[in-house]
Amino acid sequence: xxxxxxxxxxxxxxxxxxxxxxxxxxxxxxxxxxxxxxxxxxxxxxxxxxxxxxxxxxxxxxxxxxxxxxxxxxxxxxxxxxxxxxxxxxxxxxxxxxxxxxxxxxxxxxxxxxxxxxxxxxxxxxxxxxxxxxxxxxxxxxxxxxxxxxxxxxxxxxxxxxxxxxxxxxxxxxxxxxxxxxxxxxxxxxxxxxxxxxxxxxxxxxxxxxxxxxxxxxxxxxxxxxxxxxxxxxxxxxxxxxxxxxxxxxxxxxxxxxxxxxxxxxxxxxxxxxxxxxxxxxxxxxxxxxxxxxxxxxxxxxxxxxxxxxxxxxxxxxxxxxxxxxxxxxxxxx
Numbered sequence: 070x071x072x073x074x075x076x077x078x079x080x081x082x083x084x085x086x087x088x089x090x091x092x093x094x095x096x097x098x099x100x101x102x103x104x105x106x107x108x109x110x111x112x113x114x115x116x117x118x119x120x121x122x123x124x125x126x127x128x129x130x131x132x133x134x135x136x137x138x139x140x141x142x143x144x145x146x147x148x149x150x151x152x153x154x155x156x157x158x159x160x161x162x163x164x165x166x167x168x169x170x171x172x173x174x175x176x177x178x179x180x181x182x183x184x185x186x187x188x189x190x191x192x193x194x195x196x197x198x199x200x201x202x203x204x205x206x207x208x209x210x211x212x213x214x215x216x217x218x219x220x221x222x223x224x225x226x227x228x229x230x231x232x233x234x235x236x237x238x239x240x241x242x243x244x245x246x247x248x249x250x251x252x253x254x255x256x257x258x259x260x261x262x263x264x265x266x267x268x269x270x271x272x273x274x275x276x277x278x279x280x281x282x283x284x285x286x287x288x289x290x291x292x293x294x295x296x297x298x299x300x301x302x303x304x305x306x307x308x309x310x311x312x313x314x315x316x317x318x319x320x321x322x323x324x325x326x327x328x329x330x331x332x333x334x335x336x337x338x339x340x341x342x343x344x345x346x347x348x349x350x351x352x353x354x355x356x357x358x359x360x361x362x363x364x365x366x367x368x369x370x371x372x373x374x375x376x377x378x379x380x381x382x383x384x385x386x387x388x389x390x391x392x393x394x395x396x397x398x399x400x401x402x403x
Contacts, residue, residue, distance in 0.1 A: 095127035099148040101139040106340040108257035115320035124312030135207030154211035163387040170295035178293040181272040195223040204235035204253030212254040217380030258351040265347040314399040363400035
C-alpha cells in the first residue's frame with residue numbers, strides 16, 4: 070500500500086520505516102498520507118528530523134493516491150493513523166464508523182476549483198460546468214465533496230457533471246492542462262504551480278484565505294487536514310498518540326520558523342516541483358495557514374457536517390454526535 074518514504078540517513082530510514090531493522094525499543098505506528106509533498110510536510114519533516122524516534126516511535130509512513138484510499142486503509146486496519154480531512158470523518162460516521170480527528174494541521178482547506186486554460190473564456194461560473202468533465206483527486210474524497218458542495222450551492226446537482234479521477238500534484242495538472250478535464254479541484258502545491266504557469270488566471274472558488282473560506286463555507290475556520298484514527302486505537306494506544314502529536318507539532322513549529330528555502334530542502338529532490346518558485350510560494354502559504362495549536366474548535370464541526378450533508382443523503386439522514394468526531398485530549402498536552 071504505497072511506498073515507505075525514506076529521508077536522511079539510511080540508519081534513520083530503517084527506524085522511520087519500521088522495518089525489520091527498526092530499534093526494538095521503538096513502538097511502531099503506521100501512517101497513511103496523500104501524494105502531495107508540500108501539504109503533508111509536517112508528517113514527513115517529523116520523520117526527517119528524527120522527532121518520531123525521539124518520542125519512542127518507529128513511524129512507517131506510506132503514501133496513497135487520495136483521501137478515500139487513506140480512509141480505506143485506516144478502516145481496513147492496514148494503517149493506524151491517516152492524514153485526512155475532517156469531512157471524511159463525518160462521511161464515515163454516517164456509515165457507523167468511529168473515527169476521530171486528534172490533531173488539526175490546517176484550520177481551513179487549501180483547495181481551488183480551476184478551469185482548463187483553453188476554456189477560461191468559456192467557463193466563467195460554476196453553473197457553466199453543467200455537462201462538463203471535472204477532475205477530483207479520487208471519487209468520494211474531500212476534493213469530490215468540495216466539488217459537490219459547490220455544485221449544490223450554485224443550483225446544480227452532482228449528477229450534472231462528469232467526475233474524473235486525476236490524482237494530485239503533477240497528474241492533476243497534466244489532466245487540466247492537456248484537456249483531459251474541463252475543470253479540476255487542485256490542492257496545495259498544484260495550485261501554486263498552476264498559477265506560475267498561467268499568470269493572472271482566476272479560480273471559480275478558492276479557500277486559501279480567510280475571506281475565501283468565509284465566502285464558501287460561511288466561516289473562516291473549517292478544520293481540514295488532520296490526523297485521524299479509529300476510536301478504539303486511540304483508546305488502546307494513548308501514549309503513542311501523544312508522542313505522535315508532539316512530534317508532528319514540533320515539525321509544524323520547525324516549518325513555521327524556518328525560511329521556505331530551508332523547508333523545501335526537506336522534500337526529496339525527486340518529489341520537488343519543476344518550478345522552485347511555485348514550491349516556495351506553496352510552502353509560504355502552508356506556513357501562514359498551519360494551525361497554531363492543533364486544536365479542533367468544537368463549534369466548527371457543525372459547518373463540516375453541513376458541508377458534507379449538502380450532497381450526501383446518508384449524512385443528512387444520520388444522527389451524528391459531533392462531539393464523537395474529534396478529541397483535543399492529545400493536542401492540548403505539552
